[in-house]
Amino acid sequence: MAKSARRSARQSASGQEPDSARGNGGELHQIAGGETPTLTTALGTPVSDDQNTLRIGERGPALIEDSHFREKIFHFDHERIPERVVHARGYGAHGYFETYESLAKYTRADIFQRAGEKTPAFVRFSTVAGNKGSFDLARDVRGFAVKLYTREGNWDLVGNNIPVFFIQDAIKFPDLIHAAKQEPDRAFPQAQTAHDNFWDFISLMPESMHMVMWIMSDRAIPRSFRFMQGFGVHTFRLVNAKDESTFVKFIWKPKLGMQSVVWNEAVKINGADPDFHRRDLWDAIQSGNFPEWELTVQLFDQAFADSFDFDILDATKIIPEEVLEPIPVGRLVLDRMPDNFFAETEQVAFMTQNVPPGIDFSNDPLLQGRNFSYLDTQLKRLGSPNFTHLPINAPKCPFAHFQQDGHMAMRNPVGRANYEPNSWGLGPREDPQRGFRSFADAEDGQKVRLRAESFADHYSQARQFFNSQTPPEQRHIAMALTFELSKVQAPAIRERMVSHLLNIDETLATTVADKLGIRNMPDPAEAAVPTRDDLPPSPALSIIENGPDSFKGRKVGVLLSNGTDPALFEELRSAIETEGAVMEVIAPKVGGVDAADGTHIEARHMIDGGPSVLFDAVVLLLSEEGAEMLLDEAAAKDFVSDAFAHCKFIGFTAAAQPLLAKAGVAPDADEGLIGLDTAGSVKTFIEACRKLRLWARETAVKL
Ligand code: HDD
Numbered sequence: 001m002a003k004s005a006r007r008s009a010r011q012s013a014s015g016q017e018p019d020s021a022r023g024n025g026g027e028l029h030q031i032a033g034g035e036t037p038t039l040t041t042a043l044g045t046p047v048s049d050d051q052n053t054l055r056i057g058e059r060g061p062a063l064i065e066d067s068h069f070r071e072k073i074f075h076f077d078h079e080r081i082p083e084r085v086v087h088a089r090g091y092g093a094h095g096y097f098e099t100y101e102s103l104a105k106y107t108r109a110d111i112f113q114r115a116g117e118k119t120p121a122f123v124r125f126s127t128v129a130g131n132k133g134s135f136d137l138a139r140d141v142r143g144f145a146v147k148l149y150t151r152e153g154n155w156d157l158v159g160n161n162i163p164v165f166f167i168q169d170a171i172k173f174p175d176l177i178h179a180a181k182q183e184p185d186r187a188f189p190q191a192q193t194a195h196d197n198f199w200d201f202i203s204l205m206p207e208s209m210h211m212v213m214w215i216m217s218d219r220a221i222p223r224s225f226r227f228m229q230g231f232g233v234h235t236f237r238l239v240n241a242k243d244e245s246t247f248v249k250f251i252w253k254p255k256l257g258m259q260s261v262v263w264n265e266a267v268k269i270n271g272a273d274p275d276f277h278r279r280d281l282w283d284a285i286q287s288g289n290f291p292e293w294e295l296t297v298q299l300f301d302q303a304f305a306d307s308f309d310f311d312i313l314d315a316t317k318i319i320p321e322e323v324l325e326p327i328p329v330g331r332l333v334l335d336r337m338p339d340n341f342f343a344e345t346e347q348v349a350f351m352t353q354n355v356p357p358g359i360d361f362s363n364d365p366l367l368q369g370r371n372f373s374y375l376d377t378q379l380k381r382l383g384s385p386n387f388t389h390l391p392i393n394a395p396k397c398p399f400a401h402f403q404q405d406g407h408m409a410m411r412n413p414v415g416r417a418n419y420e421p422n423s424w425g426l427g428p429r430e431d432p433q434r435g436f437r438s439f440a441d442a443e444d445g446q447k448v449r450l451r452a453e454s455f456a457d458h459y460s461q462a463r464q465f466f467n468s469q470t471p472p473e474q475r476h477i478a479m480a481l482t483f484e485l486s487k488v489q490a491p492a493i494r495e496r497m498v499s500h501l502l503n504i505d506e507t508l509a510t511t512v513a514d515k516l517g518i519r520n521m522p523d524p525a526e527a528a529v530p531t532r533d534d535l536p537p538s539p540a541l542s543i544i545e546n547g548p549d550s551f552k553g554r555k556v557g558v559l560l561s562n563g564t565d566p567a568l569f570e571e572l573r574s575a576i577e578t579e580g581a582v583m584e585v586i587a588p589k590v591g592g593v594d595a596a597d598g599t600h601i602e603a604r605h606m607i608d609g610g611p612s613v614l615f616d617a618v619v620l621l622l623s624e625e626g627a628e629m630l631l632d633e634a635a636a637k638d639f640v641s642d643a644f645a646h647c648k649f650i651g652f653t654a655a656a657q658p659l660l661a662k663a664g665v666a667p668d669a670d671e672g673l674i675g676l677d678t679a680g681s682v683k684t685f686i687e688a689c690r691k692l693r694l695w696a697r698e699t700a701v702k703l
Pocket of ligand 1: 377
């Protein structure tokens, strides 16, 4: 009996090849030599039975002597490490940075010396507020942390997809994060700021108003990591070989242009595919469509800083691109997924203070505080000061120092001397020429706890941001504020927020107040300095104004039925591929459909597993019989009505019209509905898709 139980356990375990045998592409591959290695303990002892614990008799008690069992369970019990206190949910990829031209005039940073040089990189994108297991389409800031393994040490540019921050001084960071995360007594809401504590704190912190405009904008619901910008946020310094300093702001710009989703879509994506952003990055890289960003820099000197409207040390302010043009200096390409999520993406440790010689800090009080926080957090999270020994964190250039021992030390100094200076002539020595030298800025002043007067304008750039948005984007901001504040239960907090909005844009404030049902408009919040209305709109701040000019990298969902037109299907597939976009087939059954000529077409999704929110545009390639069959399927109706409501372009065959009608969509409702039965119409459809969305429809569908 024992024998047969063991056998059946083995059979089911070997029904499928173990996951460790899966390659990056998910394909099963042969283990070298075609032989299955013997299972061993962590210390290499071969294991004879991994199905049954050691026990006395067939039905007797387990024995503590079973060291294989104890080791296995002990290790499992210790698999988790603390998640990041912020940015817990993230997804990373490897790649490289390629320098365009030498920037030696401005910096001695080795990475910027030689045109065409490639530097290995690892990037981790993240949401901020949600826990590790939360969903991807939270309305939230996205982390954009880049580790560059330069020849003179690792450079971590730990940025976000938004160029400003909520607070000016790092001392308020714990308060901000406590307020944003789930409330401490009830432990919800998770991964969202739509609750009293967040808006209570924010409405008591006028300095956050510029950031509020950004997080209520479409920037906070990106369509993909691949379509978002990244910002170093702070003013940094570049320092050249003559020790001359130039101020710099870093901006990453996606080659595929920017794109976001709409809120109603985001809510549905979170249900349909909580891993939407991860899957997107994984799919793109695995299929060889490597995402790319251009690194641009805004360079300026002290004279510019002195004459600029705002303090360049204030992280709640930007320098508009129209005022100071960003110069492209290199490109970042992500071309490889980690082999193991935990080893790399989870254990990667980013630290703002990691800068190589030639890059230095400004006195931005937020940056100065961050430089303290990141080292500390890695010790807590990774458990040992030797986290730099982990391959993902170790530099890829030669390094030598006298740090030794500690938990999990994998490298220790060799030889007799573990101190400096020594007269044995052993070990590394400092190099005043090559070594990192802080920029010798002259500082004096009293020791005080003060916020500079030059940080006092909290509304002017918030207003400028709002004025720089297109009408649909302005509408989205109003709707986002309404949604978030509608979840706030204390009326006083809602009103306090409206009092701030009055300082930004009166129409915005009254729209939000009206939707919230606030009867008596509050007075505008007291502003420390007058709010400026002479800042010109900055078109660079709009996503819609800066969209791509092609449909490249986007995804079309094609709903098929039995009896579909195979020639039209092929024409569509070829046009989508030529555009550099991706087509995914959705069918009533995931097994696929039989086209009119009997050819079988495989499907990627079954209709209720492939809702239209997962695609940038959709096509209904149905036969009459197919459309008829789908009329009773709620998922098919939602597929159409959601695509329409989310302003997507919809291609359709004449036979699909009953399904359009069932979803309440007239086939000639607007130019976003494109019949595909006439010659040349596939081309028309692809050309239309390059606009990404038909925003003109939005006022009709009242999203
Ligand atoms: Fe931070 C993580 C970005 C302000 C303290 N931060 C973290 C990550 C990003 C940022 C992208 C995730 C890194 C990763 O993927 O592992 N943080 C920012 C930006 C800020 C900012 C752009 C403002 C301009 N952060 C900030 C302040 C403090 C911190 C003011 C503290 C004083 N941040 C942390 C941290 C984290 C972190 C607690 C959590 C996990 C980690 O560092 O590694 O130390």
